[in-house]
Amino acid sequence: MNLLVLLVIVAALAALQLVATRWVTVNRLAWMAVWWVAIYLGLAYGINPPLPSSIIVLFMAIVTLALAVYLSADSDELASAVQTVTAFIVEKRFRVALLTVLAVLPLLVALKVYTNLSNPPQPPSSSRTIHPPPPASIIFDGTAIDLATANNPYRELEHTDPAAFAQHVENGRRVYFENCFYCHGDNMQGAGMFAHGYDPIPANFNDPTTIAMLQESYLFWRIAKGAPGLPSESTPWSSAMPAWENFLTEEEIWDVIIFLYEFTGYEPRAQGMPH
Amino acid sequence: MKQYVLFIAALVLPLGALGQDLGTPEQLQSGAALYEAKCAHCHGAAGDANSVATAYLRPAPRDFTSGQYKFRTTGSGELPTTEDIKRSIRDGMPYTSMPLWKGILSESEMEDLAYYLKTFSGDFDGPYGNPEVITIPRAPTYDEGNLARGREVFEANQCADCHGENGRGNGPSALDLEDEWGYPIRPADMTKRWTFRASATREDIYRTFTTGLNGTPMPSYQQTIDEQDRWALVDYVWSLSEDEPNYGTVVTAVGTAGALDISQGAALFADAPRAYFPIVGQLIEPGRSFYPGVNGIAVQAIYNQNEIALLLSWHDMTAEVDGANHPGLVVPPFDPATADTAAGPFSDALALLWPAETPDGLERPYFMFGDAKNAMSIWFTDLATDSAAVLMGRGSASIAATGATLAHYASYEDGAWTVIMKGPRQFDSGLYMAEAAFTPVSFSVWDGLNQERGNKRGLAAWYHLYLLPMETQSAALPMAKWALIALLIELLLVGVVHWRHRRSAT
Known part of the structure; x- marks a missing residue:
C-alpha cells in the first residue's frame, strides 16, 4: 500500500464532493468519469509492490462494467447521461471541444503504441504456487510416510519431557546453523548471505503465510524432498531448496522443524485441519 | 538513583574503573539472553567463535574474547566504543554471514548486546577500556580533481601490494594474508564497494584508512597519511566502483551481419550492453561451497545469422592455469577450507548452462546441471586448457561429453578473467x-585456488538471454494503424449519434 497516494486520491475526491455540493452541479456521468480515474490512479500508483498491468486492465474492465450497470440502473439518469453525450456531439457550441477530443484520442493511442514498442521486452515471468498440495505419502529412506497423518514424533515431549524436548530444539538449532542459514538467514527472514543469488528467493519463516499456516508433515515433505520433489506449478527447476534426505536423518529433519517453530514463536497447524 | 550517581561519577572522575561504559546488570542480563537467542549460533556460547557454523564460514565469525573489532571510531589496536559495537550489530557486515539487525532488534536491545559482548574480553574493564574517540569529519564532496593525488597516495603506501594495481583485491601479497586467528583472508575488491565490510560511505572509507580494521591485515594510516591525502585516497577508491552492483536478469545480445572474430577479445563486444549477475555458493548437492571465490560475473553477448558469442568476465585473485577441472569431479560431502596458498590440483573453469532443447512453456532443466527429464547443454571451458567443449548434463552425477567443441578465447589480466565462448544458435540437441x-x-564459475571443482563451485540462478532483433521495426506503421482505427471508431460513434439525434428530432 502506498498510503500517501491513496490519501491524496481520497482527499481529492472529498474536495470535489465539497465543490460539487456547494457551487456547481456535476452530473452522474462526470462523477463516474472521476471515479473511474480515481480507481485507476489508486490501482496504478497506490499499491506497492505495483500490480502487473494485465491485472490493472482486468480490474478496470470490471470497474467500467460496474459503472455502466450503475448508470443504466436508473432510466432517468441514463437518459440524462445519453442527453449529455448527444449534446456534446451535436451542438455547435461544443464543436471545438469535440474536434479536439476527436484529434487527441488517436494521438494518445499512437503514443501508447509507441511506448509499448520502445519498452524493452520482458522475459517470460513464471507465476509460482508457493504452497503446492503435498503428495499423499512420501518414501523416506525406504519407509513410506503418510503426510496426512504423520506427526512430529518429538512434539509430544514438549509436555511429557521438557528436558528431552529442549535437546531436540538444540539439535535443530545445530542443524539449522550448519545447513539452512546461508539462505534462510540468521533471523529466518529468508535473507541469508546467499539469498540474493537464488530465484525464487528463500522462504521467510517469520511471514505468517509460511510455516505458521502449515502442518509439520508438510514441512517434512518440503525439507526432505526439496526442489526436485515439487510439482511443476512450483517451478522445481529453479528452486534451490536441496532434497535434505541426502544430508540429514529423519530425526534431524523433525528436530529442525521443531527449532523453526521455537525460534519464530509460531505453532504448527494441527494435523487433520484442512490445508 | 544508582545510574544517576554513576553518570555524575563518569563526568567528574578521570578514566578509571568508574568511568567505563560497561552497562547496568539489567542491560547485561538482557544482552545475555539476546546473545543466546541470536548470536551464539555463530559466535559461540563463550563468545570465542567456537560454534557449529564457524567451520563453514569465511570470513569466520568474530572471536569477541580478543576485543578486536573491525568497525571502530578509535585508534588502531584500540577497543571499540559501545556505539561502535552497536553499529556493527545494526548494519551487519555486507557479503558475510553477519546480517544487519536493524529492524529486528531495537536500539536498546542492540545496546544491551553491545554491553554483553564487552564482557567476553577482560580488556574493557582494564586501563584501556575507554579509548579516545576519533571524530570522523563530514566528507567533502567527491572531487575528480583529487584522483591524480589519490592515485599517488595509493602507490606511495603500497595499497596495490594487497588490493592490486587496479584495486581488484589481487595484489602480490593477497595470497598470503591471514587474519589474527590464522584464517586466510582476502583483501577488499575496491571495484565492488557494496562488499566493503565496515560500510561504504565516504566517511566510512576515510575511517577505515584512519583506524584500520583490527584483527585483519588492514593497518591504520592515521600517522602516515595526512588528512587531506586521506580524503584524496577516498576519492580515488570511490572512483573505482559503482554504488550498487545493479544485478541484472537479462543479457541482451546485439546482432551483427559480419563474422564473429572472437580473437579480438573484449573489443568485439564494445557495442553489447553489459549485465552483471550474482554468483553464490552451490549448497544444494554434496560438495557444498560455503565460501565461493567469485561473487559476481559480467556478461555481454553478440550474435550473427548462425552463431552466438558470449563474453564473461569476473574477478579472481589469481589465475589457476595448472591442474585440471571438470563439472563431474566428485567432491567429499564436507570439504573443509584449506589455506589459500595451498597449490591445489584444480584449475579455474567456467560453464555456460542452457536447456538442451527449446523449453516448452516455462519448464526447463534443473538449474544446476539438468535433470533426468530435461537435459542441460553445458558449454564448459577448463581454463588450464586451450579448449571449450559441449557437455550434456542430466543431473550432476550424469555429465557426459558430446564430442562437440566450441571456439573460445580466454585471457587473465590484473585480477580479471575474460572468457569468450562461441557456438551455433542452433544446438545439435535442439535448442x-x-x-x-x-x-x-x-x-557456473570455479576458483581453483579455493579448491573448487565438480559441484563445489559458484553458481547462478536461471537468467535470460535476449536476442535484440537486428532490424528493428519502425513504430510509425503500427502507430498510424492504431490511430486510424481509433479515429474510425470515433467517427462511427459521432455519426451514429448524429443520425439518431436527427431521427428523434423529425
Whole structure:
C-alpha cells in the first residue's frame, strides 16, 4: 500500500464532493468519469509492490462494467447521461471541444503504441504456487510416510519431557546453523548471505503465510524432498531448496522443524485441519 | 538513583574503573539472553567463535574474547566504543554471514548486546577500556580533481601490494594474508564497494584508512597519511566502483551481419550492453561451497545469422592455469577450507548452462546441471586448457561429453578473467536461439585456488538471454494503424449519434 497516494486520491475526491455540493452541479456521468480515474490512479500508483498491468486492465474492465450497470440502473439518469453525450456531439457550441477530443484520442493511442514498442521486452515471468498440495505419502529412506497423518514424533515431549524436548530444539538449532542459514538467514527472514543469488528467493519463516499456516508433515515433505520433489506449478527447476534426505536423518529433519517453530514463536497447524 | 550517581561519577572522575561504559546488570542480563537467542549460533556460547557454523564460514565469525573489532571510531589496536559495537550489530557486515539487525532488534536491545559482548574480553574493564574517540569529519564532496593525488597516495603506501594495481583485491601479497586467528583472508575488491565490510560511505572509507580494521591485515594510516591525502585516497577508491552492483536478469545480445572474430577479445563486444549477475555458493548437492571465490560475473553477448558469442568476465585473485577441472569431479560431502596458498590440483573453469532443447512453456532443466527429464547443454571451458567443449548434463552425477567443441578465447589480466565462448544458435540437441526471443541461461564459475571443482563451485540462478532483433521495426506503421482505427471508431460513434439525434428530432 502506498498510503500517501491513496490519501491524496481520497482527499481529492472529498474536495470535489465539497465543490460539487456547494457551487456547481456535476452530473452522474462526470462523477463516474472521476471515479473511474480515481480507481485507476489508486490501482496504478497506490499499491506497492505495483500490480502487473494485465491485472490493472482486468480490474478496470470490471470497474467500467460496474459503472455502466450503475448508470443504466436508473432510466432517468441514463437518459440524462445519453442527453449529455448527444449534446456534446451535436451542438455547435461544443464543436471545438469535440474536434479536439476527436484529434487527441488517436494521438494518445499512437503514443501508447509507441511506448509499448520502445519498452524493452520482458522475459517470460513464471507465476509460482508457493504452497503446492503435498503428495499423499512420501518414501523416506525406504519407509513410506503418510503426510496426512504423520506427526512430529518429538512434539509430544514438549509436555511429557521438557528436558528431552529442549535437546531436540538444540539439535535443530545445530542443524539449522550448519545447513539452512546461508539462505534462510540468521533471523529466518529468508535473507541469508546467499539469498540474493537464488530465484525464487528463500522462504521467510517469520511471514505468517509460511510455516505458521502449515502442518509439520508438510514441512517434512518440503525439507526432505526439496526442489526436485515439487510439482511443476512450483517451478522445481529453479528452486534451490536441496532434497535434505541426502544430508540429514529423519530425526534431524523433525528436530529442525521443531527449532523453526521455537525460534519464530509460531505453532504448527494441527494435523487433520484442512490445508 | 544508582545510574544517576554513576553518570555524575563518569563526568567528574578521570578514566578509571568508574568511568567505563560497561552497562547496568539489567542491560547485561538482557544482552545475555539476546546473545543466546541470536548470536551464539555463530559466535559461540563463550563468545570465542567456537560454534557449529564457524567451520563453514569465511570470513569466520568474530572471536569477541580478543576485543578486536573491525568497525571502530578509535585508534588502531584500540577497543571499540559501545556505539561502535552497536553499529556493527545494526548494519551487519555486507557479503558475510553477519546480517544487519536493524529492524529486528531495537536500539536498546542492540545496546544491551553491545554491553554483553564487552564482557567476553577482560580488556574493557582494564586501563584501556575507554579509548579516545576519533571524530570522523563530514566528507567533502567527491572531487575528480583529487584522483591524480589519490592515485599517488595509493602507490606511495603500497595499497596495490594487497588490493592490486587496479584495486581488484589481487595484489602480490593477497595470497598470503591471514587474519589474527590464522584464517586466510582476502583483501577488499575496491571495484565492488557494496562488499566493503565496515560500510561504504565516504566517511566510512576515510575511517577505515584512519583506524584500520583490527584483527585483519588492514593497518591504520592515521600517522602516515595526512588528512587531506586521506580524503584524496577516498576519492580515488570511490572512483573505482559503482554504488550498487545493479544485478541484472537479462543479457541482451546485439546482432551483427559480419563474422564473429572472437580473437579480438573484449573489443568485439564494445557495442553489447553489459549485465552483471550474482554468483553464490552451490549448497544444494554434496560438495557444498560455503565460501565461493567469485561473487559476481559480467556478461555481454553478440550474435550473427548462425552463431552466438558470449563474453564473461569476473574477478579472481589469481589465475589457476595448472591442474585440471571438470563439472563431474566428485567432491567429499564436507570439504573443509584449506589455506589459500595451498597449490591445489584444480584449475579455474567456467560453464555456460542452457536447456538442451527449446523449453516448452516455462519448464526447463534443473538449474544446476539438468535433470533426468530435461537435459542441460553445458558449454564448459577448463581454463588450464586451450579448449571449450559441449557437455550434456542430466543431473550432476550424469555429465557426459558430446564430442562437440566450441571456439573460445580466454585471457587473465590484473585480477580479471575474460572468457569468450562461441557456438551455433542452433544446438545439435535442439535448442534454437531465435531473434526477439528469450533463452534461459545460467553460469557456473570455479576458483581453483579455493579448491573448487565438480559441484563445489559458484553458481547462478536461471537468467535470460535476449536476442535484440537486428532490424528493428519502425513504430510509425503500427502507430498510424492504431490511430486510424481509433479515429474510425470515433467517427462511427459521432455519426451514429448524429443520425439518431436527427431521427428523434423529425
